[in-house]
Amino acid sequence: MxxxxxxxxxxxxxxxxxxxxxxxxxxxxxxxxxxxxxxxxxxxxxxxxxxxxxxxxxxxxxxxxxxxxxxxxxxxxxxxxPGAHLAYLEDRVAIGMGKPQRYGTQAEQKGPCHVELLPIDDLGKVAARRRQAGLPPLDTYVDQLRSAMLPPTCQGDGKAAP
Structure with missing residues (x-):
């Protein structure tokens, strides 16, 4: 309900x-x-x-x-x-202060079947930053977010936008 x-x-x-x-x-x-x-x-x-x-x-x-x-x-x-804890905290604080995130850990559900990453400062550097922090690749993480945030009826529909 x-x-x-x-x-x-x-x-x-x-x-x-x-x-x-x-x-x-x-x-x-x-x-x-x-x-x-x-x-x-x-x-x-x-x-x-x-x-x-x-x-x-x-x-x-x-x-x-x-x-x-x-x-x-x-x-x-x-x-x-863990470096991952620092990455999540830095991203959360940056987004909360109206700045772009560095690791791509923060996202919002936009509509019933769409997850969108919040702004990232430099997409070209995200993969290396995530690796250094011990985080999975961004596309893997987005898939995990979709599974966790969206109902099963949405799986396979739409894509999370970086």
Missing amino acids: DVDPKSPQAEKAADRVMLVDRQNTAQLRPWLQRCGWPSIRTHGEEVEVLVWLLVQHADQDRPFQLFAIDLLKRGVFEGSA
């Missing part, structure tokens, strides 16, 4: 998500300031992934996300955090 995104139920759910995101950010910020980005070797993969997800969804606090990007860059450089 689809819910109208403008319905009172959907708006209430969106407000609740925003509240939880703000609370998570408020709790995570001092921990990251004190401890830095969690190392997979020290804290485990699950902790690193959960912290990354919380930062990914802290869109209401761009300065916090930018601070976290600096920490995550160090973690990637030291080999204690």
Whole structure:
């Protein structure tokens, strides 16, 4: 059953998500300031992934996300955090700031059967950047997005536009 995104139920759910995101950010910020980005070797993969997800969804606090990007860059450089997490976070923040993304990780569903990548700064460099970050090729990723975002009736219809 689809819910109208403008319905009172959907708006209430969106407000609740925003509240939880703000609370998570408020709790995570001092921990990251004190401890830095969690190392997979020290804290485990699950902790690193959960912290990354919380930062990914802290869109209401761009300065916090930018601070976290600096920490995550160090973690990637030291080999204690995945480059893919940095790519997704950098792209999400860039798009949120009205800039083009570098890795092609951010997309929107446009219409019932169409997924469209959001603007990319240099399509000619995306393949190398994705490879370096440990991401699959862009066409493979777009196919994955289509499978995840679109209903089965849309599979094989339309194409995601880079």
